[in-house]
Amino acid sequence: MSNRPTFFNRRADWKVESNDSLYALSEPYVQELHNIVNSVLEKALSELHAIKQAENPILVQSLPDVSLELFNILIGHSSIDSSTSTLAGRLFNMASKCSNVDKKYLKASVEAVKFKALKQPVPFADFYQKLKANA
Numbered sequence: 001m002s003n004r005p006t007f008f009n010r011r012a013d014w015k016v017e018s019n020d021s022l023y024a025l026s027e028p029y030v031q032e033l034h035n036i037v038n039s040v041l042e043k044a045l046s047e048l049h050a051i052k053q054a055e056n057p058i059l060v061q062s063l064p065d066v067s068l069e070l071f072n073i074l075i076g077h078s079s080i081d082s083s084t085s086t087l088a089g090r091l092f093n094m095a096s097k098c099s100n101v102d103k104k105y106l107k108a109s110v111e112a113v114k115f116k117a118l119k120q121p122v123p124f125a126d127f128y129q130k131l132k133a134n135a
Contacts, residue, residue: 034079034081034084037078038083038084038087041070041074041087042087044070045087045090045091045094048063048066048067048070048091048094049094051063051066052094061100063094063095063098064094064095064096064098064100064101064102064106065095065102065105067091067092067094067095067098068091068092068095068101068102068105068106068109070091071088071091071092071095071109072109072112074087074088074091075088075109075112075113075116076112079123080123080124080127081123085123085127085130088127089127089130089131089134092109092131092134093134096134110128110131110132113127113128113131114128114132116128
């Protein structure tokens with residue numbers, strides 16, 4: 001006889017539900033996630049502002065790239081509401097005001113929002129018009 005513990009065999013009718021199926025449609029859960037993401041992004045934005053004031057030229061030089069990367073991640077993977085569009089707009093403005101910004105990447109980012117506005121006009125059309133005016 002073995003000293004190993006005995007495990008029960010999994011029954012075929014036992015099912016494990018993922019967190020997505022349990023919580024994804026729960027409005028309080030979605031709102032809590034949204035608040036956490038916005039809080040993290042606000043902190044990241046304040047860190048980017050601190051980098052802008054830094055005397056280290058390497059950090060300052062990377063600022064537009066980091067800002068545009070965060071902007072594109074936010075646009076690509078988040079639902080757009082008033083607070084998210086404000087954060088995304090601030091990231092875009094921060095990148096566009098830097099003299100060393102990659103103009104092609106900046107334009108491609110605006111075009112990505114334009115493409116999303118064609119697919120989902122309700123949240124993205126107004127946001128695209130604001131970006132286009134600032135670009």
